[in-house]
Amino acid sequence: MRLSIPASAFVAAVVGFGGTLALIIAAARAVGATDAETASMVTALCLAMTVETAYLSWKTRMPVISAWSTPGAALIAASTDFTMAEAVGAFLVTAILLIATGLFGPLTRLVSRIPASVSSGMLAGIVVTFVSGAFKTVAVDPLLILPLLAAFFVIRLFNPALSVLAVLVGGGVLAVLLGRVGDLPTPELSTITLIAPQFTTAALVGLAIPLYLVTMASQNLSGLAVLKAAGYEPPAGELIATTGLVSLLTAPLGALTTNLAAISAAICTGPDVHPDPAERWKTGPFYALFYLLFALFGASLVAIFAVLPPSLIALVAGLGLMAPLVNAMSIALKEESERIPAITAFTATASGLVMAGIGSAFWGLLAGLIVFGIGKLRR
Secondary structure, X not given: OOOHHHHHHHHHHHHHHHHHHHHHHHHHHHOOOOHHHHHHHHHHHHHHHHHHHHHHHXXXXXXXXXXXXXXXXXXXXXXXXXXXXXXHHHHHHHHHHHHHHHHOHHHHHHHHOOOHHHXXXXXXXXXXXXHHHHHHHHHHOHHHHHHHHHHHHHHOOOXXXXXXXXXXXXXXXXXXXXXXXXXXXXXXXXXXXXOOOOOOHHHHHHHHHHHHHHXXXXXXXXXXXXXXXXXXXXXXXXXXXXXXXXXXXXXXXOOOOEEEOOHHHHHHHOOOOOOOHHHHHHHHHHHHHHHHHHHHOHHHHHHHHHHOOHHHHHHHHHHHOHHXXXXXXXXXXXXXXXXXXXXXXXXXHHOOOOEOOEOHHHHHHHHHHHHHHHHHHHO
């Protein structure tokens, strides 16, 4: 077996975990999760990805890589007035919708018919707050933030995938040298916490449905596209239904939705992994093994993030979403005739509008679809 197989799996796991863990913690804090619940969320997410990737890669003999929903985490982190119990209720509903989508092909086709410009506009509206927040940290702690910003833009010229991870690691070291870090926690094994769900209309419409839509449009469909681009014919229904089922089982532990990966999958599906496409599926078990290790020490990793400066966490979360923002905006503005609906979805979502207890992601998507429909009628 080539060394490139475990090496590619390791890079994909580290980039996926380290680059967006700050966003997961921000999402947990937004819904009022305790330290124990936050650690449980991270642990359960890692366990879900371990099971999904190992099983699906072995079953399909394809490098099927799963990930947590990065845009979904951004959606949750940007939400207000929801409790952890309501979030868990929303995660359960989202998982059921994903299972239904995988089992019934027409649902997948229905979601895929949502204009990419509008869904991308909504996604851009969600993540732009975090990207702009990253630059706001300059005023909070310029001595810490400015060197990290410079390092990010230089490193990404040579290795975009590792640029955010480099900022996280380098930022942690610099924060220690500057005396910005509290006492480091004692390493400990992870624990999980069972959280009773609460189902409310506001959480259903404001969290569950937008989470389902961004997960499908921005993650699952992209993940399928990566596999197809690598020459595979993935069984879309089976993959989506499986990730939905595992998400259903881990939601009571605080885990948000897991789904097919796009960026991490791209690292594991190319010819650099192995010249023979039939051999690349072996990256899946190695990727799963690394996430199992992350799951075992998830509590310690969350505790380490807790003592890091908030400005550093905000910086890492924002920079980690810069590439998704660029991609979303490029898709949103690609078709000239669809730019107004896309910008409507973007601005309505970014506005933070809350009406009837429902967050701006839903209203942004709805507004974009209405404007898109009006344009269709006129044409």
